[in-house]
Amino acid sequence: MRTILLLALLLAGCSAAEPVRRGGIVSLNPCADQLLLALVPPERIAAISHYSQDPRASSIPLDVARRFRTTAGTAEEVIALAPDLVVATSFTPPATRAAFARAGLKTLYLGSPTTVAASKQQIGEVAGAVGASRRGRALNRAIDTAVADTRSPDRPVPTLLFIGGDLANGAGTLLDEMMAHVGLRDAAADYGVTMTGRLPVETIVARPPALILSPDGGGRTAAMRRRLLAATGATTRDVPFARELINCGGPTIPAALRRLAAIRRGV
Structure with missing residues (x-):
C-alpha cells in the first residue's frame, strides 16, 4: 500500500509540473x-x-x-x-x-x-x-x-488614506499627489506622520479627519476604527478605496484618479 501511495504522489507531482x-x-x-x-x-x-x-x-x-x-x-x-x-x-x-x-x-x-x-x-x-x-x-x-478630467478647484478635504490596517499613506507619495489633485488633503502630517507610517486610532480620536479611505473595509483594524470614532460622535465618513488602486501607479493611475475624484464629489 505504501508503494502504491508513493507512486501515486510521484505521478501527481509529474503531471502538475509546468513545462519550463x-x-x-x-x-x-x-x-x-x-x-x-x-x-x-x-x-x-x-x-x-x-x-x-x-x-x-x-x-x-x-x-x-x-x-x-x-x-x-x-x-x-x-x-x-x-x-x-x-x-x-x-x-x-x-x-x-x-x-x-x-x-x-x-x-x-x-x-x-x-x-x-x-x-x-x-x-x-x-x-x-x-x-x-x-x-x-x-x-x-x-x-x-484622467488628470485633466479630475482636477478640482474645490477646497481640500482633510483625508486619511490607510494602505492597510493602521498604516497610513503620507506625504511624498504618488497617492498623496493624486489626492491633492482631486481636492483631498492628505491629513497624515496632522498626526505626526511625515511619510507613510503607523497611525493608531487612539491618535486620531481626539481630532478626527473629515474622511477616511480604507482598502480593508471588512478588516478588524478598520472595523475597530469605525466603532471607536462612532462612539466619540465623530462625523468622519469611512469610504472604501479598492486595494488594487493603492499598490501601484502606471496603468492604475486613471482608475485611481477617477475613484478619488468621485469620492471628493460625494463629500
Whole structure:
C-alpha cells in the first residue's frame, strides 16, 4: 500500500509540473507585472512575480495573475528560464544583480515613482525596452486625460488614506499627489506622520479627519476604527478605496484618479 501511495504522489507531482519555457519577459515586481500586461501580449510574458497572486499586493485581477507562471525572484529560477528580458526593481540585491550579469541576462531595474510625471516617464522607459512605444504613448495619453478630467478647484478635504490596517499613506507619495489633485488633503502630517507610517486610532480620536479611505473595509483594524470614532460622535465618513488602486501607479493611475475624484464629489 505504501508503494502504491508513493507512486501515486510521484505521478501527481509529474503531471502538475509546468513545462519550463525559455525566452520572453520575466517580471519580478507586481507593479511591473501590471505594466507589462498593459504593454505586451500575454504570450510574451514568461513569468510574473508571485506577489501578483497575493490579493494584498496585486494590482491585477487574481484570475488573470493565475494564468501566468510565477517566480520568487531568486537568481537561480530566473536564469533557468533564460528570459530575453528581466524587469526587476532598484531594490534588487547586489548578489542577484551580479548573478544576472554573469548569466548574460538583459535587465531593466525600475524605481518606485512618487509622482504622475515620474510614472509616465517609467511607462515610456519600459515601453521602449519591450518594443511597445505606441502602447506606452497611448497609456500616457489616458493618464493625461484622467488628470485633466479630475482636477478640482474645490477646497481640500482633510483625508486619511490607510494602505492597510493602521498604516497610513503620507506625504511624498504618488497617492498623496493624486489626492491633492482631486481636492483631498492628505491629513497624515496632522498626526505626526511625515511619510507613510503607523497611525493608531487612539491618535486620531481626539481630532478626527473629515474622511477616511480604507482598502480593508471588512478588516478588524478598520472595523475597530469605525466603532471607536462612532462612539466619540465623530462625523468622519469611512469610504472604501479598492486595494488594487493603492499598490501601484502606471496603468492604475486613471482608475485611481477617477475613484478619488468621485469620492471628493460625494463629500
